[in-house]
Amino acid sequence: MTTTRGLRSKAGEEPITMLTAYDAPTAAVVDEAGIDVILVGDSMGNAVLGYDTTLPVTLEEVESRTGAVARAAEDALVVADMPFLSFGVDEAESIHNAGRMLKEANADAVKIESGPHTVDLTARLTDLGIPVMAHLGLTPQHVNRLGYGRQGTDREAAEEIVELAGAHADAGAFSLVLEHVPANLAGAVTEALEIPTIGIGAGPDCDGQVLVINDVLGLDDWSPPFSKQFGDVRAEMARAVGEYRDAVEAGEFPSEEHSHVEETLEDLY
Ligand code: KIV
Numbered sequence: 340m341t342t343t344r345g346l347r348s349k350a351g352e353e354p355i356t357m358l359t360a361y362d363a364p365t366a367a368v369v370d371e372a373g374i375d376v377i378l379v380g381d382s383m384g385n386a387v388l389g390y391d392t393t394l395p396v397t398l399e400e401v402e403s404r405t406g407a408v409a410r411a412a413e414d415a416l417v418v419a420d421m422p423f424l425s426f427g428v429d430e431a432e433s434i435h436n437a438g439r440m441l442k443e444a445n446a447d448a449v450k451i452e453s454g455p456h457t458v459d460l461t462a463r464l465t466d467l468g469i470p471v472m473a474h475l476g477l478t479p480q481h482v483n484r485l486g487y488g489r490q491g492t493d494r495e496a497a498e499e500i501v502e503l504a505g506a507h508a509d510a511g512a513f514s515l516v517l518e519h520v521p522a523n524l525a526g527a528v529t530e531a532l533e534i535p536t537i538g539i540g541a542g543p544d545c546d547g548q549v550l551v552i553n554d555v556l557g558l559d560d561w562s563p564p565f566s567k568q569f570g571d572v573r574a575e576m577a578r579a580v581g582e583y584r585d586a587v588e589a590g591e592f593p594s595e596e597h598s599h600v601e602e603t604l605e606d607l608y
Pocket of ligand 1: 359
């Protein structure tokens, strides 16, 4: 079973693997493949709930899907992503909300899109026994301020990321996601920190990599330029659904093999 401590000792020895999942069957496949960490990302907003951004995702949606993933995952560390405004407004409420992910949904840890306002919260949650994965660089919950572009591209912005990364590590975060930042910045942060960095669009020098499962499987008709499609599941789904439609329309399904005739009912009519 992967633990936050195990993840820390893997860093620098072997690349850490992380993928998102939002339901039990997908989590089972990801877990059986030996992926270290399953993130129940608020990317579910775009990936499965049909929203344009992650902002409308609710605590209840993340909690329900985290429960499904945790029930299916036997070995992977399950991390629940704290949705927009479920943390950082009021400390007691943030603790209560993060605690729900562990107490009620059986997550192992939470992820928080980080900034200057989350350093103290990270320390408080960690002290209380709620492990925190920090997240810097492109933080989609700040889309209205930052957009979706690459972050940390000038010296001032890069230095702010290095500083915040150190502050969150000092506050007790067990790992840090770096999203859509220059590879050399991610390499420098990785070098400077003792906790593992997990990159997405952050080059090869992080301790691990994460992608959104839809992008890996080829489920959507768009994916970000930094992700890579490793399968064409959308095409396979379209083929299977089309074959089912054709079989029903042609009267070929259900056949005798998929039906049951009860002999005691033969004189019913
Ligand atoms: O919500 C999510 O899936 C994420 C990853 C892209 C890191 O935050």
